Every structure is written in C-alpha cells, then in structure tokens.
Amino acid sequence: MPSRWNLDHLMEIPPELPKTPAAQALALKVVTGMDLLRLKAVARLYARGLPPEIGWSDLLQEAFARMLDGSRKCPDGLGMVVFLSGVMRSIRTEHCRRARKRASRLPQMLAELGLADNPEGEAGDPAPDPEQNLIAMQLLAEVYRLFAEDPRALRVIEGLFEGLEPEQIRMKYDLSKTDYDSTRKRMRRALLREGLRWGGHDN
C-alpha cells in the first residue's frame, strides 16, 4: 500500500527526468519496450551476489551504455536481447573477478599493516575458495526460495545447478516432456515476476 509520503513524493516528480541509456536505445528503436522488461529481469537475476554498491539498474544501464558508445558491438545474426544479456553477464564477471582479487589481497595488506602474521602464498590463490563456495550456496538458496512452492521447479533448478541437460533432468526426475515444459513455463513466470517487481535498484 502506498503511504501518504509515497504519493506526495511521486507527485513531485518533475516532467524532465534524466534519460537513461536504455531509454535512448528505446528511442532509437534498437529495442522494444518488451525487450527492456526482459532485460530488466535478466539484470535482476545477474545482480545477485554482486558487491552491494552494484545494483541491477547499474548492470542494465552499463550494458546499454557500452552498446551505444560502440565499445560492444552486436554480432550479425545475434538478437539484441541475447547480446545485451551477454554484455551484462560479462560485466558481472568483471565485478566478481575484481571483488575476488580484492579479497585475495586482504591477507597481504593486513600483513603489510602489521595486523596479520602469515601472508605467504595467500594472495591470488586460484584454488576453490570455501568462502566463495558458501556465498554461491547462499545465492542458490535465494533462487530456491523463488520456487519454494513448486517441487518440480526445484528439481529442474537442482538439475541445472548440476549442469544436466534438459533430457538428463527429465530422466533423473522422471518428468514427461509435457511436465518439463509446463514447469519451465511456471519458472519463467516466477522469474519474470521477480524481475519486474517494484523496488530499488539493488534488490
């Protein structure tokens, strides 16, 4: 329910708002309004687990900005939505890599400040990081919560997490093709609802 404060605040919105890169792309007819909503949902998905200062709208607008300034070019034959989703994925990877690098430097920095004893061999360790693994499991739990009331969807998620192909998921969980397809349809609806909901730029 909107509060009185919300309504007052919304009524103060001036007619001239800053134009986003996504709005520019829409004006240039590079994408449609429906494409923007698809990409909004993808941005919300990919913002999971990013450092708190990076929100879904940052991810989305950065992808559009890179496309508009020509630093990323859509290959011939590739749809714009798929292309921009790929750009968001790669921006996400950049942020994750940077965050991991910062974390791996921490022991060395602490040692330099005289706050830790044993910095040897810690920085840049490429071995699977238990903390990162734990974070991944927490993020997986968040995704599970989206489908908490749909046992078949949870099985499909589990299969995808294990890297199974659709046919293998069907075999493993004894799902008919119709069951599998209808489960995916429900999953898409839940993901879209989650992606389109009202909220700030980071959640």
Added chain:
Amino acid sequence: MTIDNTARFERLLAALEHELTGATDEEILEAAGDLGMNPAMKGSAAFFGVTVDLRAKWGSYPGQPPDAPGGSARRGPKDDPSS
C-alpha cells in the same frame, strides 16, 4: 570442498537467463499483470530504473527519502505502489 559451487551457480544463472530472454511478450504482460502493472500504460512502474532514472534526480527511489533513518540512497520500497 573441492567442487566449485561458484562456477555451478554461474551456470545456473546462464540457464535462467536463457529462459528470460526467450520469454514471450504475452508471458511478460501476464507476469506484469500479476504485479498490478500495465507496461502499456505511460509511466508504468515496470519501467522504473529502466527508462526512468529517479535515483539520479534525488539520490533515492520514491518511497524513501534520501535521508531516511537506517536507509541508504539505494534502498526502495518492496511493494508496487500501483497495486
């Protein structure tokens, strides 16, 4: 733990991305309808943060004053004001 759950999670996200990029217009409109949004309407809340950058104007989203106690400029309400 030797299994890299981070890589598995990224793989899961890529699979879910595929679902979203393949969603039909009808499915998007249905999901928006579930939330009480009508993307065909001018100024629909579905496009906040997409075509409208309210954060750049005020440093916050409607529903939260920039100096709200305990809040940051990046937090907004969870509820759709249109519902």
